[in-house]
Amino acid sequence: MAEMSYRDAVAHGIAQEMRRDPSVVFLGEDIGSAGGVFKATVGVLDTFGRTRVFDTPISEQAILGAAMGAAMTGMRPVAEIMFSDFFAVCWDIVANEIAKTRYMTNGQVTLPLVIRSGNGGGSRFGAQHSQSVENWAMAVPGLKVVAPSTPKDVVGLLAAAVRDTDPVLFFEQKSLYATKGEVPDGEIVDELGKASVLRQGPAATVVALAAMVPRALAAAERLAQEGIEVTVIDLRSLVPLDVTTVATSVARTGHLITVEENPRLCGWGAELSSIIAEENLFDLDGPIVRVTTPHVPLPAADALEDAALPNVDRIVDGVRRSVL
Amino acid sequence: MTDVMQPSVDAGPPALDVRLRLYQMMVEMRDFEKRAxxxxxxxxxxGTSHLGLGQEAVAAGFGAALxxxxxxxxxYRGHNHTLARGVPMAPVMAELMARQLGLMAGKGGSMHLTSVAHRMMGSYAIVGAHLTIANGAAWSSKLRGAPEVTVCFFGxxxxxIGAFHEALNLAVVWNLPIVFVCENNRWMEYTPIGSVTAVPHPAADRAPAYGLPGIVVDGNDADATYAVAVAAFARARGGGGPSLVEAETYRHGGHSRADPGKYRPDEEVAAWLERDPLPLYRQRLLQAGVPEQALVSIEEASHRAIDEATELAKASPPPDLSLVEKDVYADGGAAWRR
Known part of the structure; x- marks a missing residue:
């Protein structure tokens, strides 16, 4: 067991998989010599060399097209899109090509590939380098969508994503890169589509993802001081979506609060809420509350960005609105 | 600016068996498209379909050299290229007709013909995207040390479009074994390419900017396309890197479906019909001493084949409705929740 940063866990996870499987190759902008713009891939080039690690031009379509073509012919590429905002310039390859080709070809084509991307706000980078776009990805049939919140989950879920036979979008929350956590020694392989129950409490079920997980835990701590004990679930994966864990918890608590960094409209919490409302309505003892970034682009100024993103106060307030 | 190749002059015509094969492929493509x-x-x-009538010599020349x-x-204008890989007519026609027998059981349709078993890695309907994907296949061949080349056709x-430029650059930077083949049929959909492009040869004139050979070839001459293909594939297979070929050709019909193509000047259409690759090649083979009966046999066999394929496709039922939720994910289903 070693303490490791979320940032270092990325390189650790990539190296674990590249060591295991020679068909895993890694490509993207500044990922090799520079060690990644977030320093999340430091050392990978030194370990595996230029026959497996490829610095690319700023050509997001060419990066993801190369990953797709290689995946359909026997390789298992891991591609990086530096900022998830840049998915907008290569969304055709993601949404029209990678996501749909298995279906359109009646299962002839298999695309075992991973697209990692720095996602989310908190860095004061402004509206084009701060978005949380996991809900874009979730809306496209054919993709799997993962967003870890801890260093251990980075390693385990990345391994699961690389070994999965479907294309996986792997969102690394930029505001978590500096956070640290325990990572067990040896190979770690997790499972896609399995939420983690991080805290148990009878008053309400708070479901969060990625950078919203530590905030939800902090809110739970504050509520506990008032005698309100809530359950906190880290969803970890949007596709597959672990409805069972959430529904089981809601059946006990009677309250659901989602905490989403993505802007409100069509965020993942809306889908989760609709499922619970449709299938578990009579378990509910209060309104479902969604705590989200409002339907705005993210502003750059720290004061404004902090006001836009869900924070502990808003989560606490959201729980109160459901339980009271 | 570009290398205009005259391969039949340089290298002599292909061997007779190759020429008969080229003729057979073109006749089959023509019969297929007319029937479609x-x-x-x-x-x-x-739905929709985009016919390759008039452009057969490109798919045949490159297909025969693979x-x-x-x-x-x-x-999406990929029927010819699919047939050129030896994919039988019946499943292709059945795919167009939305039948169970279809190449993808009707899930892809005319624009997405794919047969991985024939290394026909797909027909792509978003302009430009597949150049980047084709790069990936060529990259994979290189990574695996396999002596394979990739050919990528486009209009x-x-x-x-940006993907074209991204793909050419990366193909050269990574020295990929790939041949890009632009079928320049002069009209995008309803607008002439020359009216919206800064250079006379929309593909080949861009090649120098990316450091790869830009080759212009008569796309209605199957001997010429075959010779260019052989040379470009040999270069790619030998580690010489990618090439960009611009084959000048013409579509006999409209862009898609029932488009009559009336936006094109009558004189232009007439001039290109004079240069129809099929009668042109037939005449050349006769002049080369091929007995007419050999050509008639090819034609009759093709007519029988398309009739049989049509009947097979017609006899096939619509796809089983269970296919709607099949193969979204690799577990064979569409489940997104647990």
Whole structure:
């Protein structure tokens, strides 16, 4: 067991998989010599060399097209899109090509590939380098969508994503890169589509993802001081979506609060809420509350960005609105 | 600016067996596309389709030069290129007719013909995207040390979209074993490519900017396309890197479906019909001493084949409705929740 940063866990996870499987190759902008713009891939080039690690031009379509073509012919590429905002310039390859080709070809084509991307706000980078776009990805049939919140989950879920036979979008929350956590020694392989129950409490079920997980835990701590004990679930994966864990918890608590960094409209919490409302309505003892970034682009100024993103106060307030 | 190749002058014509094969491929493509058009008018071909009538010499010339393990990527106008890989007519026609027998059981349709078993790695309907994907297949061949090449066909309209430029640059930077083939049929959809492009040869004139050979070839001359293909594939297979070929050709019909193509000047259409690759090649083979009966045999066999394929496709039922939720994910299903 070693303490490791979320940032270092990325390189650790990539190296674990590249060591295991020679068909895993890694490509993207500044990922090799520079060690990644977030320093999340430091050392990978030194370990595996230029026959497996490829610095690319700023050509997001060419990066993801190369990953797709290689995946359909026997390789298992891991591609990086530096900022998830840049998915907008290569969304055709993601949404029209990678996501749909298995279906359109009646299962002839298999695309075992991973697209990692720095996602989310908190860095004061402004509206084009701060978005949380996991809900874009979730809306496209054919993709799997993962967003870890801890260093251990980075390693385990990345391994699961690389070994999965479907294309996986792997969102690394930029505001978590500096956070640290325990990572067990040896190979770690997790499972896609399995939420983690991080805290148990009878008053309400708070479901969060990625950078919203530590905030939800902090809110739970504050509520506990008032005698309100809530359950906190880290969803970890949007596709597959672990409805069972959430529904089981809601059946006990009677309250659901989602905490989403993505802007409100069509965020993942809306889908989760609709499922619970449709299938578990009579378990509910209060309104479902969604705590989200409002339907705005993210502003750059720290004061404004902090006001836009869900924070502990808003989560606490959201729980109160459901339980009271 | 570009290398205009005159291969039949340089290297002599292909061997007789190759020439008969080229003729057979073109006749089959022509029969297939004419039948697809008839079936469309009868309401039996559903949705949309983009015919390659008039452009057969490109798909045939390059198709005949491929080794079985090489990869093909094509566009929504990809019937010819699919047949050129040896995919039987019946499943292709059945795919157009939305039948269970279809190449993808009707899930892809005319614009997405794919047969991985024939290394026909797909027909792509978003202009430009598949150049980047074809790069990936070529990259994979290189990574695996496999002596495979990739050929990627696309239209003239593709040369003005970003993915074209991203793909050419990366192919050269990574020295990929790939041959890009632009079928310049002069019209994007309803607009002439020359009216919206800064250079006369929309593909080949861009090649110098990316450091790869830009080759212009008569796309209605099967001997010429074959010779260019052989040279470009040999270069790619030998580690010489990618090439960009611009084959000048013309589509006999409209862009898609029932488009009559009336926006094109009558004189232009007439001039290109004079240069129809099929009678042109037939005449050349006769002049080379091929007995007419050999050509008639090819033609009759093709006519029988398309009739049989049509009947097989017509006899096939619509796809099983269980296919709607099949193969979204690799577990075979569409489940997104647990």
């Amino acid at each position: 058009y008839d079936l469309f008018l009868q309401g039996l071909v559903k 080794a079985p393990s090489d990869y093909t990527f094509a566009t 003239d309209g593709t040369t003005n």
